[in-house]
Amino acid sequence: MxxxxxxxxxxxxxxxxxxxxxxxxxxxxxxxxxxxxxxxxxxxxxxxxxxxxxxxxxxxxxxxxxxxxxxxxxxxxxxxxxxxxxxxxxxxxxxxxxxxxxxxxxxxxxxxxxxxxxxxxxxxxxxxxxxxxxxxxxxxxxxxxxxxxxxxxxxxxxxxxxxxxxxxxxxxxxxxxxxxxxxxxxxxxxxxxxxxxxxxxxxxxxxxxxxxxxxxxxxxxxxxxxxxxxxxxxxxxxxxxxKLSFGVVTDGWLRQHGPAEAARRIAADCSDFDQHACLSPQVYLVAAEHAREVAEHVADAMRRAAADCPPGQVGDQDATALQHRRLIAEWRAASSAGSGVWAADGLDWTVVLDDTLLPLSGAGDRVARIVAVPDVDAAVDVMRPYAAHLQNVGLGAVGDEFWRAAGELARLGVSRVAEPGAMSRPGMAWRHDGQPRIAGLLRWCDVELPDGVER
Missing domain, CATH: 3.40.605.10 (Aldehyde Dehydrogenase; Chain A, domain 1)
Structure with a gap:
């Protein structure tokens, strides 16, 4: 056809x-x-x-x-x-x-x-x-x-x-x-x-x-x-x-929702569209005291997500890059107490835990990168070098901390803040990449009525 x-x-x-x-x-x-x-x-x-x-x-x-x-x-x-x-x-x-x-x-x-x-x-x-x-x-x-x-x-x-x-x-x-x-x-x-x-x-x-x-x-x-x-x-x-997208999960949000539910949502964000969309998170920044527990739960959740919605085929070049990323993560895990790797036997999914954000490399193919941060301010600071390309943040925070973080992210250049687990599903009313995409196509004409002409 x-x-x-x-x-x-x-x-x-x-x-x-x-x-x-x-x-x-x-x-x-x-x-x-x-x-x-x-x-x-x-x-x-x-x-x-x-x-x-x-x-x-x-x-x-x-x-x-x-x-x-x-x-x-x-x-x-x-x-x-x-x-x-x-x-x-x-x-x-x-x-x-x-x-x-x-x-x-x-x-x-x-x-x-x-x-x-x-x-x-x-x-x-x-x-x-x-x-x-x-x-x-x-x-x-x-x-x-x-x-x-x-x-x-x-x-x-x-x-x-x-x-x-x-x-x-x-x-x-x-x-x-x-x-x-x-x-x-x-x-x-x-x-x-x-x-x-x-x-x-x-x-x-x-x-x-x-x-x-x-x-x-x-x-x-x-x-x-x-x-x-x-x-x-x-x-x-x-x-x-x-564009680049990140997730953030704070201590208060984790205490409210629990590590298993947080992991389910993180796995959904990192699995939708095989993580190939700009809306998909490159990294989830997680409160340090919970990071390892969350990563362990994310591994289970990624396994279940792959069974529920099978990942696609990874091309030869991408497979080589993914295997290289895994090797680097395993080397880090062997030399750092704050690091860890959980992975499928094949290339269906990967979870990487680290205590610092390494240079971003590769994209997609269901790699959940969990990076431990002390608080939400530190999470925002981690994103600053990528301000020119920021798009979407899955923000797990509560109360005043949520609105304070959302304001900082907006000033940094983020055009959409969603809850964890909903990063890949923006509504039509979202001003895509921060601009009005319907009104932006229009030109307007305003009439200033003269005397004797009724509206």
Whole structure:
């Protein structure tokens, strides 16, 4: 099945995308100027849909995708498993989280949080209206299954047409989602082109970029920097680059919840998406007097998590890196009373206890790094060197200590504070990476009424 979605006729060229040892076929426009014209025509039809009708259509699609036996979902899960190596259950849980965010209550809550009155997108309300871009170019990455839906839906909520560059690591999902959307509300799906071009294909990137009024970029720092350098001054630009996340568990929180429950939540955070998401913790900073006991419980919890939701296949290069990380941790454990290592016989999971934060190396593959700290202030200090890339913190603290720590983390650059165990499940109302992602796509017009004109 094609990984592309092109809802109108016109000259196209075929491509083959190689990912995960498999080859995927698709089409992309040859004449991007003509494709841009067609998208702008589709956008004019989209503008006529009330925003609550847009929300209702997306809600119907999300309800279908929330069912694990939905045929489009089963095909998408199978394809994502082939490409990423993740187990089907891991992909399913990722889609559960993403589709849950696309239900009507979540979308309305996000719109109200950022806009106040969502119907400013339909016309003047109280003397103000909000206008989305004619065309948004979204360049996606595929480290988390289903991730493209979030930005795609945000763009459609502001009634923007979209050019979606599908991620090589998950090429199937976007077109499958759009096919479902077309069955429910063709006006929405007709305003989107989903296709692929190689990162090195400057011609295709330039041609697509020339059609866009807004650009959304996902990827590593280098990839995002390359896109950022090509964005024109008149284009809105939104970036989701490399991010780091941490967990913190204080003495007061541990006494309230107990080490076994803390371990269950830490294991969930370190196992979701095989720990490949930016939202996944690189390290959990744990009150020193409880750190070893917590680490021991985390080993049991990681074992149970792996049995409940099998980890994916670890590629040869990543397996070598993981084995090297284990060797370093075992050497530290042999020479330091404050260190320890617990691990599966294979590479399914690893727990490392240390009394100092070593330089961060590697990412993902269910490695729970527990670092002992004396208190929450010390935990915040540990994160300071990474301030430029901080995103998400799972904060286990109570009372005034929670709010004091949350304030320090906010000033440090953290854009989301969640409870332990919920780090990988942000709501749609989260201002992704610290910026309003719906309002950020808009320009506003305010009317100052002259005499004789009624509101």
């Amino acid at each position: 094609s990984v592309s979605w092109i809802p109108f006729d016109g000259p196209t060229e075929s491509f083959t995308l190689a990912a995960g040892g498999h080859r995927w076929r698709g089409e992309r426009p040859v004449d991007w100027a003509a494709a841009g014209d067609r998208l702008r025509q589709a956008r004019r039809r989209l503008r006529e849909l009330p925003v609550r009708q847009v929300v209702a259509a997306i809600d119907v699609v999300a309800e279908r995708w929330a069912k694990r036996d939905f045929p489009e979902r089963r095909a998408a899960v199978a394809a994502a498993s082939l490409v990423t190596g993740m187990s089907a259950e891991t992909v399913d849980r990722a889609l559960d989280a993403e589709t849950g965010n696309l239900r009507a209550p979540s979308l309305i809550a996000a719109l109200e949080r950022e806009l106040g009155d969502p119907e400013v997108l339909d016309g003047f309300r109280g003397g103000t209206t909000a206008i989305g871009p004619d065309v948004t170019l979204a360049v996606f990455s595929g480290n988390v299954p289903g991730l493209p839906a979030r930005s795609l839906v945000r763009a459609l909520l502001v009634k923007s047409a979209v050019i979606a560059k599908v991620p090589a690591k998950e090429p199937h999902f976007t077109a499958a989602f759009l096919r479902s959307l077309h069955e429910v509300e063709p006006v929405l799906a007709d305003a989107v082109v989903a296709t692929y071009w190689d990162r090195a294909d400057d011609t295709a990137m330039s041609a697509a970029l020339a059609q866009a009024d807004a650009v959304i970029a996902y990827g590593g720092d280098e990839a995002c920097a390359a896109i950022r350098a090509r964005v024109a001054p008149h284009q809105i630009y939104e970036e989701h680059g490399h």
